[in-house]
Amino acid sequence: MFKPYQSTHFFDEMLQENGTTRAHYQAFHDMMNQFTEEELREKHETAQLSFLRQGITFTVYNDNVGTERTMPFDFIPIIVPPDEWSMIEKGMKQRVEALNLFLEDIYKEQEILQDGVVPRELVEHNLHYYRKQVGGINIPLNNHIFLAGIDLIRDQQGTYRVLEDNLRNPSGMSYVYQNRYVMRQVYPEFFNRQRIHSLEHQLSNLNEAVLSHSPKRCEGEPRAVLLTPGMYNSAYYDHVFLAQQMGIELVEGRDLHVRNGVVYMKTIRGMQRVDIIYRRVDDDFLDPEVFNSDSALGVPGLLDAYRKGNVAILNGIGNGVADDKAMYAYVPEMIRYYLNEEPIIPNVDTYFLREEEQRRWVLEHLDQLVIKNVGASGGYDMLIGPHASEEELAVFRGKIEENPHQYIAQPTIQLSRAPAFQEGRFYPCHVDLRVFVMRGKETNVLPGGLSRVALKEGSLVVNSSQGGGGKDTWVLKKGGEL
Template sequence: MFKPYQTDLFFDEMLQQSGSTKSHYEAFHNMMNQFSAEELREKHETAQLSFLRQGITFTVYNDNVGTERTMPFDFIPIIVPPDAWTIIEKGMIQRAEALNMFLEDIYKDQVILNDGVIPRELVEQNPNYFRKQVGGVDIPLNNHIFLAGIDLIRDQEGTYRVLEDNLRNPSGMSYVYQNRYVMRQVYPEFFNRHSIHSLEHQLSNMQEALLSHVPKNCSSKKRAVLLTPGMYNSAYYDHVFLAQQMGIELVEGRDLQVRNGIVYMKTIRGMQRVDIIYRRIDDEYLDPDSFNPDSALGVKGLLGAYKKGNVAILNGIGNGVADDKAMYAYVPEMIRYYLKEEPIIPNVDTYFMRNEEERKWALERLDELVIKNVGASGGYDMLIGPHASVEERAIFKEKIEENPSQYIAQPTIQLSRAPVFQEGDFYPCHVDLRVFVMRGEKTHVLPGGLSRVALKKGSLVVNSSQGGGGKDTWVLKGGES
């Protein structure tokens, strides 16, 4: 069924270089061979319809027009053996801890900057560094990172590497659950022969982590809400899902009001105090008094309540300084500096275009490198050199020369691939994995995460806004490999 394809250039998640199946995929592969091509096609269509019926969509904006789409889904899972997952889990906990210590440090004593480990200007000139607004503020558990979404890839040797840290408002957790739900509905046969870590209790861990962020002056009720920009936001389904699953109210800025430094929610029973806000609104829109005065999404006076210790805001304000693509290159140094450990999962090599020598070297090799805007996300303002035209490379050369600090370069990694089944055909596509780390009094790593797949043949871009899709991710329990 899986016609052997060339695996010599890429690490394949499922197949050996010889074309034989890897041991942890064998039970799945044997089951797949019991279906006819027609049965597989029917199941694939049923899965897509299931997403549509449940309203599981995201919004893609082109020319200021929003289009609702379902996340393309592929039913061949990414299967992670237990020994590999143990390494990922330890690596994610280590990385999130070091990043949190960095945020606590730069908003207070700035020891890492005084010691010259990270260039001061990289922090102080970062547009997401809000020391003026929140410097020196004590926050619950000294924890800036309630939820991290850390993106991993595997290179041609099969080594896991961190591609990106998402510490502001990482999205996609709802898709992890819906991918699993659809797989169980449409392909119950697949679960008979595998002992897979379940996701069922993970959202109670997330709720527990959320409620552990008790502000200094907390009410006896300990009421939490999820603050959304509203139904037109591209990740609104994510917001609705998480609020429902954690048993908290979903609110918009207009539902909240600050009186005498305390946040209240308008309800049919009158005003009710709010203690913890899991916000899915960017920093600059949170409070028109302290950030963007034109924001209609936020709450006037919210920052004042936060600074007085009357409300907790998760994720922390100003986290963007730690997850931008320029700071990414220094995370291994943060791990060594704060934890006195070597990074468990390495970075992808990164070159700074603000460094004259590295810039000169990169501009001569634009056809080999990936160029990224340090402030962009979602696959935007990015050049994949080997796939770009001469004109596209010339445009990026000009952009880099005009504003070198805004760009970094990385080698084009031969991202690992996995088979997909789309439109009645099996073919290999590049994949990555977003791992979710939930931090409160304890730290939990969601077993699996969101496997994203570049469904366009030959594409390296996995973002759903750029044509990517999702796969279920199975972490096998000990005893299976």
């Protein structure tokens, strides 16, 4: 079945270089070989129809027009052995702890800037640094990062590396659960053996993490809401799912009102006080009195209530300064500075184009590198040098020369691959893994996370908005095999 599938030149999640199966994939590989071609097609159809019936969609924006699509899905899972997962879990907790200490520091004492570990101008000139608006505020648990989504890749040697930190409004957790729901239908035999870490209790951990951010002035049991921009947002399905599963109200800005520095929610029983807002609205649109005055998505007076300690806002305002692609290169130094530890999971090497010597070298080797806009996400305004035309290279050369501070460069890492089954055949696709870290009084890491796959053959871009899809991620229990 896998004979046409070649695993050369890249680290393969399932197959070793000599073509034999990795031990933790063996049981799955053996079962797959028992299926007929027709049975494999049926499993593929079962998975796609399940997403369609449940209305699991996301929105792709192109030329200011939104197109709603079902999430592309592949039924070959990514399987992670227990020792490997233990290392990932420790690395994620370490990284997010250091990033949170960095945010607490730069909005208060600024010791890391005074000590010259992170360049002051990189923070103070950052568009997402809101010291004037929220500097010096004491927030519940001193925790700016309630939910982080950290993107991991594996290089040619199989070494895990952090590709990106998402500390503002990381999306995709709902797809982790729906991927698992679909896979239980496709492979009930594997889940019956209880060898795979379940996700069932993780949403209660998420709910506990939300409620643990109760502000000091809270009276009685804290009331939390999830603030969404509305049904036209690309991640609206994510918002609906999380609010339902956590048992909290899903609200829009127009449902909330601030009176005397306190936030209230309009209900059929009258106004009810709100203590915690898990917001999925970007900073710029949160409060038209402080940020974008044209915003109809936010709540006038919300920042006043936040400053007075009457409401908690999760994730914290101004987190974007820490997950900026330029700041990313300094996270290993943050870990050393705040925790006095070596990073468990390394970064991808990064070149700063604002430095003339590095910029000159990058411009000479543009066709070998990946160029990213430090403020963009979702795979937009990005150049993959080896796959780019002369015209595309020329465009990015002009962008870099005109605005070097806006871009970084990284080597083209040979992302690990895994088999995908699409259009009746197996072929290798590049993958990455978004790991979700939930922080409250305790820190929990969702077992597995969202494996994203570049379903377009040969593509390196895994974002759903750019043709990528999802896979379920199975973390094996210690001492257990499939």
